[in-house]
Amino acid sequence: MTAVAERASEAAWSTGPALSRRAAIVAGVVVFVVAAVIRVALLRTARFGGDEALFFQIATGIVDGESWPLLGTQITDGAARLPGPTFLYLMAMPLLVWRAPEAQFLFVELLGAVTVVVQWHALRRPFGERAAWVTGLLVACSPWSALYADRTWNPNVLPFFVAVALLAAGRVRADPASRWAVALGPLLAVMPHLHMAAPVAWAGVLVVAGPALRRIPRRHVVVGLGLVAALYVPLAVHELQTGFANVRLIVAETVGRQGGERHPWGFVWVPVYALRFLTLDVTYHELSGYWGGPDELRSLQALWQGTAARPFHPLRALALGASLVLALASIIVVVRGAWRARTVGVYGAAFGAALAVNTLLMGAAAKQVFGHYVSCLYPFVVLVWAALFARLASRPAPWAFVGGVLVAVVVAVGGVEATWSVSRRVDAKIGLGVHRCVAPVLVNAARAQGTPAGPVRLEFRGLHSSTFDWQVFLRHALSSPLRLDTRARELRFALQPASLRRPADARDDGARLGRLR
Secondary structure, three states, rough: OOHHHHHHHHHHHHHOOOOOOOHHHHHHHHHHHHHHHHOOOOOOEEOOOOHHHHHHHHHHHHOOEEEEEOOOEEEEOOOEEEEOOOHHHHHHHHOOOHHHHHHHHHHHHHHHHHHHHHHHHHHHHOOOOHHHHHHHHHHOOOOHOOOOOOOHHHHHHHHHHHHHHHHHHHHHOOOOOHHHHHHHHHHHHHHOOOOOHHHHHHHHHHHHHHHHHOOOOOOHHHHHHHHHHHHOOOOOOHHHHHHHHHHHHHHHOOOOOOOOOOOOOOHHHHHHHHHHHOOOOHHHHHHOOOOOOOOHHHHHHHHHHHHHHHEEEEEHHHHHHHHHHHHHHHHHHHHHHHHHHHOOHHHHHHHHHHHHHHHHHHHHHHOOOOOHHHHHHHHHHHHHHHHHHHHHHHHOOHHHHHHHHHHOOOOOOHHHHHHHHHHOOOOHHHHHHHHHHHHHHHHHHHOOOOOOOOOOEEEEOOOOOOHHHHHHHHHHHHOOOOOOOOOOOOOOOEEEOOOOOOOOOOOOOOEEEEOOO
């Protein structure tokens, strides 16, 4: 790619003058408020399962000074752990203000809203103000963005660092002497602390930074490398103490392919998920594909027929169709522009690199594809939306851009409905609201029995929940001494989805609790 062709490609997308400082602040606030309202509305319905309970327990231990983790959380179902504890310490911060799982959830939800603002800001220079703002609002309302920003989970925090790194790379490309150059290295280095899909983001970010990396001032490089080294001091301490045990486990469970089911053709679904990110196809969430693995054939059927969580409705079908039209139009615009310019441009190359690395990694690991395995692709996928609206904004006739915005409004409204429906009808079954509703009933029943410490038996019927989750909630959220025991006989309760037959002593809030006589 020649420098002339590269500049021509970038200029083709960027249209219109920059906003004034005041107008930019207003635009950013609107994007943040829309994103925050959609995500914070999920506070009571976001699920509190095994991972969320574990992270809450670890974070309370950090706040109490009982533990100082040197490594991150467990990698999938293996024995290896993420090579840094940044996520765990981040999740401890909100507990300094409010000792409740809601504090962590709210922190992640607001961080998700900030992530949307960062994505909007990163798109302003290369694609123009109007295209960036419409894209920012689409991202704010996207179920694939919101549902991965609703609770305490390490893949839900990774997009923030990817978005900031993408912004930093764009600034470094424009000015290698920018202070963003200091932050770029640490931003890339911290990503493996959150998820092992970090190389996917590295590929895209480094393509955007491009040749400017060689022109970064030496002092920026030195400071950046110093920060990178500091991020990996905990890992170094642990590995020196254990004979590099964690590094060996990571290699054995990825490159060595030890443990777990093998899915040698799973990688073919990576591009499919990249396309889904541009649409309102959330059947993966509706069918709880994250429990035990997605059934892609069933998802395809549910896309048109509906599910129990979201039955077929003409308006939903209209919104889904609009999202498909918008996605296909965006792809066509990008492909046609690349064909005419004989170059894919910087951001097209960044998306291609990230997609290729994600596909290759999934192929090498031979794992089944889950949504969160490809979620760090999202900041690169939505670049095609920005490219479409930049092209429409450059047309002399305003009707093209207005028409595109009208379609985007339909998609945005449909995205909010999809997000809230999935959260309230699927995730809420084991959401924080259910825990807040049911846990006091268990505590009061034990007190009335004269045994405040229990034991109490809690059975789960049709729910992906466990005694561990509830024990953590009772101990750390309610400070209750109540002990749950599957062998208890005196006090026995059953928890089941609200859609099932109403049991005795029921409590309504996504799931219902019944006392067993």
